[in-house]
Amino acid sequence: MTERTIAVDYLARVEGEGALRVRLAGREVAEIELRIFEPPRFFEALLRGRMYGEAPDITARICGICPVAYQMSACHAVERALGIRVDGALRDLRRVLYCGEWIESHALHLYLLHAPDFLGLPDAVRLAKERPELVRQGLALKKAGNTVLSVLGGREIHPVNVRVGGFYRLPSTEELGALRTTLRSAIDLAEATVRFTEELAYPDVDEPYEFVALRHPEEYPMNEGRITSSAGLSLDAADFEREFEEVQVAHSHALHCRRRGGGSYLVGPLARYSLNSDRLTPRAASAARHAGLGREVRNPYRSIQVRAVEILFACEEALRLLDRYQPPERAWVAAPDRVSGGTGAAITEAPRGMLYHRYRLGADGRIEEARIVAPTSQNQMRIEDDLRGVVRRSVDRDDAGIADACEKAIRNHDPCISCATHFLRLDLRREGAA
DSSP, X not given: OOEEEEEEEEEOSSSSOEEEEEEEETTEEEEEEEEEOOOOOOHHHHHTTSBGGGHHHHHHTTOSSOHHHHHHHHHHXXXXXXXXXXXXXXXXXXXXXXXXXXXXXXXIIIIIIIHHHHTTOSSHXXXXXXXXXXXXXXXXXXXXXXXXXXXXXXXXXXXXXXXTTEESXXXXXXXXXXXXXXXXXXXXXXXXXHHHHHTSOOOOOOOOOOBEEEEXXXXXXXXXXXXXXXXXXXXXXXXXXXXXXXXXXXXOSSOEEEETTSOOOBOSHHHXXXXXXXXXXXXXXXXXXXXXXXXXXXXXXXXXXXXXHHHHHHHHHHHHHHXXXXXXXXXXXXXXXXXXXXXXXXXXXXXXXXXEEEEEEOTTSBEEEEEEEOHHHHHHHHHHHHHHHHHHHTTTSOHHHHHHHHHHHHHHHOXXXXXXXXXXXXXXXXXXXX
């Protein structure tokens, strides 16, 4: 029996540092390990002892591309612990801010990090040379999303205008007027983006995912909703840890989140769309149908199409909310004068999937315990499952071909931004003889 060991020593294109090891026994995948050796950053420990109002600003630093997701999950969890609720115009502004993050994050991944895989190009540099119009289109969309973050969040990266209860400052009439103009132009770019993804060729793959995402009774989910799965799960965010658990595996410094009792699941655009396609805005729903997407999508390579649809949705939704916006009396809902402690948990939908936060507050308003479960943690086991299928289908290719196929499979999920900005380094070790 021939044994092949494919060791990818540096799996960049993931946030932090990772590697991939595959061992083939003949034509069978004997072992596969997605190794994450990112050094711990201790954000949960950093939060202990800090006042609850500091949580949004501290957690925003976890991710430079998705800071709003961390801020929103932190705000909602703390607000649950405090017993306050943000409604009306302030809730709408939060949703618009989240739309901006979806637009800029999805546009960056789709055009600069993922599209080269489908066009036979090695990277975005070559894409800019051969298809400059695509890069211009992608950057224009990203700029539109960044503009939303700047106007509502105070700046494009690590926004500073978000606080527990709402915002520190409300946008002016002039700022919102200019933002509406930006979003109207972005809708046209988003529709062109969906059409671009229709030109691409996709492998015929159908994965048996258990999709997990939020579902809201009226909206395509962002800030709120119940945890729902394609296997029939339905529960409140506060019950997340009852059904899901993080476990340490020997080959990775990152925790793997799984269903209790074992079993991987998928969060992110495919899960969100497949569980909520009936909640899309009209143009987004029409674009999805024209692109050939059904009510659910189980082909991970078509995640680029789902991201395009979500960009269009986010542009439409942000404009809809701004068109009905009436300034509230105050920029935030005040917290109780005296904090008596309490625990709050919340989930929002980051571009890459569900982001869980839980905080326990002391009687002085300081954070006694923090728990954060990122989308990447939740998808790691499922990515390994995908890679088993990829390697099995690629077993007759040479080692470079297998490595390339694995890279593309990982980029389908875009676990984090640097996950799509570097290449895999392949070290091959062959043992045995046929």
